[in-house]
Amino acid sequence: MKKYIAEFIGTMWLVFGGCGAAVLAAAYPALGIGFIGVAFAFGLTVLTGVYAFGHISGGHFNPAVSFGLWVGGRFSGKDLIPYIIAQILGGILGATILYLIATGKPGFELGGFATNGYGANSPGGYSLLACLICEITMTFMFVMIILGATHKNAPKGFAGIAIGLGLTLIHLVSIPVTNTSVNPARSIAPALFVGASATSQLWLFCIAPIIGATIAGLVYKCLAPNKE
Secondary structure (H helix, E strand, O other), X not given: OHXXXXXXXXXXXXXXXXHHHHHHHOOOOOOXXXXXXXXXXXXXXXXHHHHHHHHHHOOOOOHHHXXXXXXXXXXXXXXXXXXXXXXXXXXXXXXXXXXXXXOOOOOXXXXXXXXXXOHHHOOOOOOHHHHHHHHHHHHHHHHHHHHHHOOOOOOOOOHHHHHHHHHHHHHHHHHHHHOOOOOHHHHHHHHHHHOHHHHOOHHHHHHHHHHHHHHHHHHXXXXXXXXX
């Protein structure tokens, strides 16, 4: 149960910290952090979360990561579903806290609420195919970074830094395309507050990260077959 609580809190922190930066701070008058700041916010939530909870649960905070680690032989299948449930519920709590804070400002408009999307819902108007390829590729590399940084032969103590900076780089590239998901829990949580315009496109941000993570798990298993 401690592992599941750690995943719940860690995913809450990721969604609140990353999406919170986008909703509350990205375009703040005169001091807005922009999408570069949002990219670093997502990276920092994972970096800090890994060091806070990694020794308890492994610090996944992402159903795609859990799935990829399972495919790669680095995570037990018996914990897969409980982890995913904890991550989704944690993400929803993070989005709820963000909603309660954001709506405390007079005149606040929900807008996209940091949701992910393709076509008309893509920040840059990118097509469904472009967004699908982007999410698969970015999740593939994210899980590859995680598998490599946490391998038994990797330098000890630096995994959180590599993973956090990896997620930052992913956001720097893909925010204009999909607003960056690579994490079904991160996509589901804010979409529940926006409604049909966001939830109708959730399928892509659930399926594409799982595909990318699966490919990463299989590839890394071939590159470095020795466990953990």
